[in-house]
Amino acid sequence: MSAEGALTRWLRGAPTAVFVAYAVLASFTTYFAMYAFRKPFAAASYEGTFAGTEVTLKTAFVISQVVGYTLSKYLGIKLVSEVRPERRRWALFALVGAAELALLLFALLPGDWRVIAIFANGLPLGMVWGMVVRYLEGRRTSELLLAGLSTSFIVASGVVKDVGRWLMDAHGVSEGWMPFATGLLFVPVFALAVFLLDQLPPPTAEDVALRVERPAMTGPQRRAFLQRFLGGLVLLFVVYFFLTAYRDFRDNYGVEIFAELGFGEEPTIFTQTELPVAFGVLVALAALNVVKDNRRALAGAYGIMIVGALMLGGGTLLFDARQIDGATWMVLTGLGSYLVYVPFGSVLFDRLIASTGVAATAVFTIYVADALGYTGSIGVQLYRDLASGEATRLAFFHGFTYVMSAGAATLLAASLGYFLVKTRRVVDRA
Numbered sequence: 001m002s003a004e005g006a007l008t009r010w011l012r013g014a015p016t017a018v019f020v021a022y023a024v025l026a027s028f029t030t031y032f033a034m035y036a037f038r039k040p041f042a043a044a045s046y047e048g049t050f051a052g053t054e055v056t057l058k059t060a061f062v063i064s065q066v067v068g069y070t071l072s073k074y075l076g077i078k079l080v081s082e083v084r085p086e087r088r089r090w091a092l093f094a095l096v097g098a099a100e101l102a103l104l105l106f107a108l109l110p111g112d113w114r115v116i117a118i119f120a121n122g123l124p125l126g127m128v129w130g131m132v133v134r135y136l137e138g139r140r141t142s143e144l145l146l147a148g149l150s151t152s153f154i155v156a157s158g159v160v161k162d163v164g165r166w167l168m169d170a171h172g173v174s175e176g177w178m179p180f181a182t183g184l185l186f187v188p189v190f191a192l193a194v195f196l197l198d199q200l201p202p203p204t205a206e207d208v209a210l211r212v213e214r215p216a217m218t219g220p221q222r223r224a225f226l227q228r229f230l231g232g233l234v235l236l237f238v239v240y241f242f243l244t245a246y247r248d249f250r251d252n253y254g255v256e257i258f259a260e261l262g263f264g265e266e267p268t269i270f271t272q273t274e275l276p277v278a279f280g281v282l283v284a285l286a287a288l289n290v291v292k293d294n295r296r297a298l299a300g301a302y303g304i305m306i307v308g309a310l311m312l313g314g315g316t317l318l319f320d321a322r323q324i325d326g327a328t329w330m331v332l333t334g335l336g337s338y339l340v341y342v343p344f345g346s347v348l349f350d351r352l353i354a355s356t357g358v359a360a361t362a363v364f365t366i367y368v369a370d371a372l373g374y375t376g377s378i379g380v381q382l383y384r385d386l387a388s389g390e391a392t393r394l395a396f397f398h399g400f401t402y403v404m405s406a407g408a409a410t411l412l413a414a415s416l417g418y419f420l421v422k423t424r425r426v427v428d429r430a
Helices: 003-013 016-038 057-082 085-108 111-125 128-136 142-171 178-197 205-211 219-228 230-252 254-261 269-290 294-320 326-344 347-356 362-387 393-429
Strands: none
Touching: 016 085, 016 111, 016 128, 016 142, 016 178, 057 111, 057 128, 057 219, 057 230, 057 362, 085 111, 085 128, 085 178, 128 142, 128 362, 142 178, 142 254, 142 269, 142 326, 142 347, 219 230, 219 362, 230 254, 230 326, 230 362, 230 393, 254 269, 254 326, 254 393, 269 294, 269 326, 269 347, 294 326, 294 347, 294 393, 326 347, 326 362, 326 393, 347 362, 347 393
């Protein structure tokens, strides 16, 4: 038998701690490396406006990529939820390969025409997350696996921007070529990580018994799931609509926000501020793994998210009162927003499906939320430039933080109440 088959067999019989460590390392590295093809362009400023409008050139690039990424999420609702296990590895290679070719086009095209290339870059990348989650969901250790995976994009976003700035500052790489060069550095890392990820065996019979089977979903099954839980899901989707816009604004304009806060000359400021965020999120989500009852774990996930929402407002109050400096405030906004954001793409829907007893895949609901969320990101960024252009990036972000804190905490509490009633009925019938 091939070495691949031998590694899969070994993982099937490996101790739980070893399996978790392997799966987290492989999935973390896969998605971490993917960010080198998605986010390095945000490290550059791209001065000027787009096509003579009020929209800045960088905003045009950000929105163009997000439009492609958003369309990818809509496509992923069907494609990622239906993809067969034997095709996942090749799908991952194809998606990232197409994104890197688009970055080459970004380097070659002049000025405003680069919006076409950055759109093409975002178009395949939105499906990578779902492909990776499909390897991890529906296991009794899914909280640990998904928590480990989720820290990847928190850390990676800062690291790849620091790598991009290093290429420009230390090696003279231009703003146009920097994104392609950054991606090229990570090609071997991505290829190895995907190979290792593809060796994971499917969920065991015990996994299925504890977390419900996760089959590929047909169109009628997807519609039936949405209709059954529409009330609670709508509340979640509204939160995610604005939350994704908030997280994206902080992420894409971090260079400008840190500069206004007085940290523009710190070469590794993104890595310094995002590492504590990643650690905090990892600890919070991993703690849910000790909760075996799915309904209680679902309530615990909501609790983490509500605390995160309140942290946004609390941290901003401390910053306004000059009790903390700008860097600490950015850590708190990062930790608070990611405590709300990360469960959407990991444990929230995994436990929701397990607690309802419905045979489905968490990736489907994740992609519905993502599609709506990135639509919100486009709208908010256009609103900032066109309707609130007089406000600095920092001022806009500051006000947005207060709105996000109050709104998210309220809607999440209402959604929690809805699903506690829904899942109690399931328990009663059982």
